[in-house]
Amino acid sequence: MPDDTWDAEVAARYDTPGTGMFAPEVLGPTVDRLAALAGGGRALELAIGTGRVAVPLAGRGVPVAGIELSQPMVDQLRTKVDDATVPVVLGDMATVRAPGVFSLVYLVFNTISNLLTQAEQVACFRNAARHLEPGGRFVIELWVPQLRVLPPGVRATVWHDEPGYLGLDTYDVVEQHVVSHHVHFDDGRDARLFRSAHRYVWPAELDLMAQLAGFERESRHADWTGGEFTAESTSHVSVYRLTERAA
Known part of the structure; x- marks a missing residue:
């Protein structure tokens, strides 16, 4: 990041x-x-x-x-x-x-x-x-x-979903790293993405x-x-x- x-x-x-x-x-x-x-x-x-x-x-x-x-x-x-x-x-x-x-x-x-x-x-x-x-x-x-919700072989989870917003995390379980992706959107084709890196x-x-x-x-x-x-x-x-x- x-x-x-x-x-x-x-x-x-x-x-x-x-x-x-x-x-x-x-x-x-x-x-x-x-x-x-x-x-x-x-x-x-x-x-x-x-x-x-x-x-x-x-x-x-x-x-x-x-x-x-x-x-x-x-x-x-x-x-x-x-x-x-x-x-x-x-x-x-x-x-x-x-x-x-x-x-x-x-x-x-x-x-x-x-x-x-x-x-x-x-x-x-x-x-x-x-x-x-x-x-x-x-x-x-x-x-x-929240690794219990991460099935084997799956690297990402959706943790929030509402009109105009989607939140998901991608994991690296070896390094204990996760990147949070915050996607804001409307009825059009454009969206705004903000990402932040973390060590859990x-x-x-x-x-x-x-x-x-x-x-x-x-x-x-x-x-x-x-x-x-x-x-x-x-x-x-x-x-x-x-x-x-x-x-």
Whole structure:
């Protein structure tokens, strides 16, 4: 996948106010949980994007900073809040440092999977640890790989189908890679395609990454409201507490 996946065109149409991941029933519980986990301290969002979560979290009185790889996404964020309200450091969330120490670092909406190697994902955990005060928390929201629906010999699955939109994933099960294809269309012949590459991570593998970075798992739920995580859950919200400060 190209390095400019999150370009100006994508950033301009990323926000969907009131619907999808911006719907109140999705965003509200996310902000509620993160505000509680921050415990009155500072929060750092890795891959802050256009500020979907950071802006309302800052509105709740939580001091929020961010790290973001895409300048166009930050430009879109700046149409909502200035740098004094939500400061952002431009760079790779696996390596870049933001000033200060935080009580909470969070990484939502499957974004750790945008790091395409296991080594990069482990580095992201270690970078989160470097930003946290002792006992601080790292929160990850991530989907559970749905390989049970992939028949032998089949490399693609359709995961969403509605008028004007088709979502499908193509898998490389050797490298744990998946490319998500989002196809938007109307009644004519033209369609718009957006693709994003990911490395999927099993929950147990995520827990091991956390241990390597000095964390222990505090909780895992199926969603932001605290629903029970089961074998049938398609995603999870995992909270890790720092037990050893990273170098």
